Amino acid sequence: MSSTRSFPRSLESLHEDDAFQRRHLGPDADALAKMLSVVGYDSLESMSQAVVPAVIRWGE
Numbered sequence: 035m036s037s038t039r040s041f042p043r044s045l046e047s048l049h050e051d052d053a054f055q056r057r058h059l060g061p062d063a064d065a066l067a068k069m070l071s072v073v074g075y076d077s078l079e080s081m082s083q084a085v086v087p088a089v090i091r092w093g094e
Contacts (some may be wrong), residue, residue, distance in 0.1 A: 066078075
């Protein structure tokens with residue numbers, strides 16, 4: 035038995051879509067600030083200092 039799938043978009047149209055690129059560039063400054071606020075930090079640096087053990091931090 036064989037099956038076929040019907041895709042609503044062509045492969046060429048997927049190449050033109052930049053949603054993948056936007057989605058994988060990381061959060062913007064506002065989104066990052068909101069995420070940090072949720073976990074109780076004001077910067078990535080302060081969060082890193084709190085959660086990464088000193089013995090494995092780079093340059094310390």
